[in-house]
Amino acid sequence: MRPADPAITVYENSAWGPVRGLLAGAGPATSATPQGADLHTARAVLAGDGPTAFSGVLPSGGGELLVAEASSRWKLTVDGHRVTRQRSFGWANAFALPSAGGRARLRFATPPAHDGALVLELVLWLLALRTIRRERRRRKRLARAAAEGGS
Numbered sequence: 001m002r003p004a005d006p007a008i009t010v011y012e013n014s015a016w017g018p019v020r021g022l023l024a025g026a027g028p029a030t031s032a033t034p035q036g037a038d039l040h041t042a043r044a045v046l047a048g049d050g051p052t053a054f055s056g057v058l059p060s061g062g063g064e065l066l067v068a069e070a071s072s073r074w075k076l077t078v079d080g081h082r083v084t085r086q087r088s089f090g091w092a093n094a095f096a097l098p099s100a101g102g103r104a105r106l107r108f109a110t111p112p113a114h115d116g117a118l119v120l121e122l123v124l125w126l127l128a129l130r131t132i133r134r135e136r137r138r139r140k141r142l143a144r145a146a147a148e149g150g151s
Contacts, residue, residue, distance in 0.1 A: 018044035
């Protein structure tokens with residue numbers, strides 16, 4: 001037994017589920033409450049193609065894909081058809097899967113502002129480098145002028 005502070009409450013997650021979990025049947029994730037749901041039957045699906053894209057084959061029989069990510073920018077397509085996203089647990093994403101299953105692709109749709117921010121960052125770095133270069137040239141010219149004037 002470890003000593004513990006009585007002011008601290010420790011919780012154990014006994015209903016762990018995968019980040020991208022297939023739940024058999026209809027409705028367990030979207031009808032779940034923030035207090036929880038039984039995820040012991042959740043099966044990990046969709047392998048990673050990177051941190052923002054996952055793909056794989058979903059079995060027939062329907063069910064739901066629970067994505068334990070808070071952002072609403074996750075998009076799912078099954079055999080090229082977009083699947084509607086729903087909220088689960090008040091924060092996660094759930095997708096009601098077609099009963100036929102099929103080839104699925106889950107991806108994060110990066111906001112356009114993100115690309116704009118990257119371009120802005122690049123421009124600012126280029127301006128900073130240009131300023132540093134100009135300042136070095138100016139200092140060299142001043143040093144040369146001082147050396148010529150002092151001889």
